Amino acid sequence: xxxxxxxxxxxxxxxxxxxxxxxxxxxxxxxxxxxxxxxxxxxxxxxxxxxxxxxxxxxxxxxxxxxxxxxxxxxxxxxxxxxxxxxxxxxxxxxxxxxxxxxxxxxxxxxxxxxxxxxxxxxxxxxxxxxxxxxxxxxxxxxxxxxxxxxxxxxxxxxxxxxxxxxxxxxxxxxxxxxxxxxxxxxxxxxxxxxxxxxxxxxxxxxxxxxxxxxxxxxxxxxxxxxxxxxxxxxxxxxxxxxxxxxxxxxxxxxxxxxxxxxxxxxxxxxxxxxxxxxxxxxxxxxxxxxxxxxxxxxxxxxxxxxxxxxxxxxxxxxxxxxxxxxxxxxxxxxxxxxxxxxxxxxxxxxxxxxxxxxxxxxxxxxxxxxxxxxxxxxxxxxxxxxxxxxxxxxxxxxxxxxxxxxxxxxxxxxxxxxxxxxxxxxxxxxxxxx
Numbered sequence: 001x002x003x004x005x006x007x008x009x010x011x012x013x014x015x016x017x018x019x020x021x022x023x024x025x026x027x028x029x030x031x032x033x034x035x036x037x038x039x040x041x042x043x044x045x046x047x048x049x050x051x052x053x054x055x056x057x058x059x060x061x062x063x064x065x066x067x068x069x070x071x072x073x074x075x076x077x078x079x080x081x082x083x084x085x086x087x088x089x090x091x092x093x094x095x096x097x098x099x100x101x102x103x104x105x106x107x108x109x110x111x112x113x114x115x116x117x118x119x120x121x122x123x124x125x126x127x128x129x130x131x132x133x134x135x136x137x138x139x140x141x142x143x144x145x146x147x148x149x150x151x152x153x154x155x156x157x158x159x160x161x162x163x164x165x166x167x168x169x170x171x172x173x174x175x176x177x178x179x180x181x182x183x184x185x186x187x188x189x190x191x192x193x194x195x196x197x198x199x200x201x202x203x204x205x206x207x208x209x210x211x212x213x214x215x216x217x218x219x220x221x222x223x224x225x226x227x228x229x230x231x232x233x234x235x236x237x238x239x240x241x242x243x244x245x246x247x248x249x250x251x252x253x254x255x256x257x258x259x260x261x262x263x264x265x266x267x268x269x270x271x272x273x274x275x276x277x278x279x280x281x282x283x284x285x286x287x288x289x290x291x292x293x294x295x296x297x298x299x300x301x302x303x304x305x306x307x308x309x310x311x312x313x314x315x316x317x318x319x320x321x322x323x324x325x326x327x328x329x330x331x332x333x334x335x336x337x338x339x340x341x342x343x344x345x346x347x348x349x350x351x352x353x354x355x356x357x358x359x360x361x362x363x364x365x366x367x368x369x370x371x372x373x374x375x376x377x378x379x380x381x382x383x384x385x386x387x388x389x390x391x392x393x394x395x396x397x398x399x400x401x402x403x404x405x406x407x408x409x410x411x412x413x414x415x416x417x418x419x420x421x422x423x424x425x426x427x428x429x430x431x432x433x434x435x
Contacts, residue, residue: 034380034381035377035379035380036068036379037068037281037376037377037378037379038067038068038376038377039067039068039236039241039279039281039374039375039376039377040065040066040067040068040373040374040375040376041065041066041067041234041241041242041243041277041279041372041373041374042063042064042065042234042243042372042373042374043062043063043064043065043232043233043234043243043244043245043275043277043370043371043372043373044061044062044063044064044232044245044370044371044372045060045061045062045063045138045230045231045232045245045246045247045273045369045370045371046058046060046061046062046230046247046366046368046369046370047059047060047061047138047139047140047227047228047229047230047247047248047250047367047368048060048143048225048227048250048365048366048367049364049365049366049367049369050114050143050145050363050364050365051363051364051365052113052114052145052363053113053359053360053361053362053363054361055113057079057080057081057110057113057114058077058079058080058081059078059079059080059116059119059138059140059143059225059227060077060078060138060139060140060227060228060229060230060247061075061076061077061080061138061230062074062075062076062077062136062137062138062230062231062232062245063075063076063136063232064134064135064136064232064233064234064243065134065234066132066133066134066234066235066236066241067132068132068376069092070092070093070094070127070130070132071090071091071092071127071132072090072091072092072125072126072127072132072133072134072234073088073089073090073125073134074088074089074090074123074124074125074134074135074136074232075087075088075089075121075123075136076103076120076121076122076123076136076137076138076232077121077138078103078104078105078108078116078118078119078120078121078138078139078140079108079110079116079119079140081110082105082108082110082116082119084103084104084105084108085103085104085105085108085119085120085121085138086103086121087100087101087102087103087121087122087123087136088100088123089123089124089125090125091125091126091127092127093127094127094128094130095127095128095129096126096127096128097124097125097126097127097128098123098124098125098126099123099124099125100123102120102121102122103120103121103122104118104119104120104121105118105119106118113145114143114144114145115143115144116140116141116142116143116144117140117141117142117143117144118140118141118142119139119140119141120137120138120139120140121136121137121138122136122137122138123135123136123137130236131235131236131237131238132234132236133233133234133235133236134233134234135231135232135233135234136231136232136233137229137230137231137232138229138230139227139228139229139230140227141226142224142225142226142227143223143224143225143226143227144223144224144225145222145223145224145225145363222254222255222355222356222363223252223253223254223255223256223355223363224252224253224256224264225250225251225252225253225365226250226251227248227250228247228248228249228250228272229248230245230246230247230248230370231244231245231246231248232244232245232246233245238281239280239281239282240278240279240280240281241278241279241281241374241376242276242277242278242279242374243276243277243278243372243373243374244274244275244276244372245274245275245276245348245370245371245372246272246273246274246275246370247272247273247274247293247348247350247367247368247369247370248272248368249269249270249271249272249293249368250269250270250350250367250368251267251268251269251270252267252268252270252353252355252365252367253266253267254266254267254268254324254326254355254356255324263300263301264300265300265302265303265324266297266298266299266300266303266318266326267297267298267300268295268296268297268298268328268351268353269295269296269297269298270293270294270295270350270351270367270368271293271294271295271350271368272291272293272350272368273290273291273292273293273331273333273348273349273350273368273369273370274290274291274348274370275288275289275290275291275333275346275347275348275370275371275372276288276289276290276346276372277289277344277345277346277372277373277374278374279374279375279376281376281378282378283378284342284376284377284378285342286337286342286343286344286374286375286376287344288335288336288337288344288345288346288372288374289335289346290333290334290335290346290347290348290370291333291348292331292332292333292348292349292350293330293331293348293349293350293351293367293368294310294330295310295328295330295350295351296308296309296310297310297316297318297328299318303318310328310329310330310351311330312330312332313330313332314330315327315328315329316328316329322358323356323358323359324356324358324359325356325357325358325362326353326354326355326356326357327353327354327357328351328352328353328354329351329352329353330351331348331349331350331351331352331369332349333346333347333348333349334346334347335347338375341375342375343373343374343375343376344373344374344375345371345372345373346371346372346373347369347370347371348368348369348370348371349366349368349369350366350367350368350369351365351366351367351368352364352365352366352367353365353366353367
């Protein structure tokens with residue numbers, strides 16, 4: 001009987017121990033941010049890089065930059081050398097913005113090299129709501145590259161020679177014109193057709209040639225350039241950070257107004273160059289794309305009045321061996337990825353043009369250039385689970401709320417049974433003795 005009672009007490013004690021050990025270990029979930037998100041995006045566009053006989057001028061330039069600090073910076077310039085056409089803005093703290101007025105100038109002479117009809121620069125930046133953005137724009141209505149007196153020596157030489165020769169010719173032709181009035185009318189009609197005005201009946205040849213030379217002097221210049229707007233933009237959204245650069249199209253007229261009717265000797269028509277770089281904020285992957293410019297050449301009436309496409313990687317040379325020799329090369333696009341950081345860059349190049357190569361080095365133009373870059377890293381979050389106390393792994397663990405109560409109840413029952421058993425032992429001994 002006593003053996004059975006002891007085994008029962010041991011069983012109850014084991015049950016209590018099991019219930020206590022089955023209590024869930026207290027746990028606390030702690031989230032620790034070990035690396036914040038970071039990113040950067042840049043964009044730049046250039047409408048025209050002009051080298052006029054050794055002097056460089058950049059026209060229609062824009063740039064933009066944003067990063068996660070946050071920083072937003074932008075600039076736009078109609079003509080980089082003209083401060084009145086440059087707009088710049090920058091903010092470097094959260095929830096700030098800046099948008100200065102557009103900077104424009106009319107009829108702007110630049111370094112005695114060219115005249116710009118209208119040049120404007122514009123910029124705008126913002127860091128509201130943790131999403132920095134920046135945009136810059138640069139544009140010009142038109143560019144007239146002056147003759148820079150390049151033709152003056154030739155005209156002066158011709159004028160000197162003709163001043164000695166024409167009086168003799170006039171004397172002879174004048175006699176014919178006076179004798180045959182119909183010839184005079186024919187000369188006058190020719191002058192009118194050529195847009196040279198009327199000629200003198202006394203000095204018909206001198207007046208005709210002088211009018212022709214005056215027309216050369218009044219030519220609009222060596223080159224006329226019409227440019228589109230260049231835009232650089234970097235923006236942040238919930239999903240991505242995107243940089244976009246776009247250099248719009250342009251048309252270059254070589255020796256405008258030279259031919260009858262005011263048409264240029266030839267025209268070069270350029271498309272547009274576009275570059276985009278995107279950083280995906282969810283995957284930390286950066287992607288670059290580009291769309292390179294396309295160009296063609298339209299030859300004026302003197303050269304046949306036809307269109308010539310420019311093939312990629314195959315430069316086109318016109319009027320070779322003459323002072324007006326011109327070479328046109330069509331650019332291309334490319335993308336670059338950093339193998340270590342994953343940052344990307346994208347470049348789109350339009351057209352490289354070398355005009356009038358036989359005149360003191362000529363005029364060099366680079367049209368429609370766009371470039372962007374983007375990169376960064378996502379936010380890294382690590383989770384640590386702290387468990388107290390540390391206990392051996394058991395077959396059954398859990399969060400059942402009845403286990404602590406059951407364990408306490410069993411412990412009380414075990415103590416009560418043991419007390420009653422101990423109290424009953426002396427009475428049984430007395431009964432055995434009396435027997």
